[in-house]
Amino acid sequence: MNTATKTAAANKKKMDDLTVGLCALTVVGVSVTAATPFWPAAWGQAPSIGEVVLAAGLAVFLALHTLYWWRGLDEAAKEAHKWAWWWGGNLGLVGGGAVVIAAANGADLLPAQAPHSDAAMVAVGVVGVLVAQVLGYTIAWCGWWMARR
Amino acid sequence: MTSDFVNRLKVCRAERNWTQADLAEQLGVSRQTVQALEKGRYDPSLPLAFRIARLFGRPIEAIFVQ
Numbered sequence: 001m002n003t004a005t006k007t008a009a010a011n012k013k014k015m016d017d018l019t020v021g022l023c024a025l026t027v028v029g030v031s032v033t034a035a036t037p038f039w040p041a042a043w044g045q046a047p048s049i050g051e052v053v054l055a056a057g058l059a060v061f062l063a064l065h066t067l068y069w070w071r072g073l074d075e076a077a078k079e080a081h082k083w084a085w086w087w088g089g090n091l092g093l094v095g096g097g098a099v100v101i102a103a104a105n106g107a108d109l110l111p112a113q114a115p116h117s118d119a120a121m122v123a124v125g126v127v128g129v130l131v132a133q134v135l136g137y138t139i140a141w142c143g144w145w146m147a148r149r
Numbered sequence: 150m151t152s153d154f155v156n157r158l159k160v161c162r163a164e165r166n167w168t169q170a171d172l173a174e175q176l177g178v179s180r181q182t183v184q185a186l187e188k189g190r191y192d193p194s195l196p197l198a199f200r201i202a203r204l205f206g207r208p209i210e211a212i213f214v215q
């Protein structure tokens with residue numbers, strides 16, 4: 001077994017351990033139904049301890065999963081993602097900016113049946129920019145690999 | 150999108166009758182990366198270049214030529 005294979009095997013074991021951890025976390029999240037103590041009243045009704053543990057655990061799970069996934073990529077794959085993040089993300093942001101400028105100039109971008117409140121407009125802006133960035137990222141990532149085939 | 154270097158990676162691989170997937174596994178990279186390297190469309194980092202040279206038992210300058 002060479003070094004690269006050993007590293008891949010170690011990485012897979014870490015991912016497997018994480019999956020087991022997530023399953024245990026889900027069991028705790030579903031079964032512990034007592035309300036979270038010391039929950040500020042201003043934040044509304046206290047969630048269950050299980051929900052809080054599950055939410056915190058999911059955040060840690062996602063962070064670690066991303067870390068192990070990133071470490072498992074080879075250098076060209078990392079380069080493709082970094083390139084796509086910069087160019088695709090930024091060009092997508094420019095596209096999303098066009099939406100913001102159009103909205104600022106009075107264009108009604110919300111569907112007729114959607115509530116035309118401030119919150120709805122902010123939500124459309126956030127989702128619009130996010131979608132544009134993800135689209136830009138995907139196109140740039142595909143382009144990077146297509147150019148190197 | 151071509152490199153400033155010419156490399157003999159494909160020749161070295163063919164001498165050993167390895168597929169791109171075989172070489173990729175030995176180097177710990179994806180087959181797509183090997184393909185990009187062979188076509189000169191991706192320049193490897195210095196550590197990867199050393200790994201390639203060590204794998205084929207040759208100095209780096211015998212594989213990557215400017």
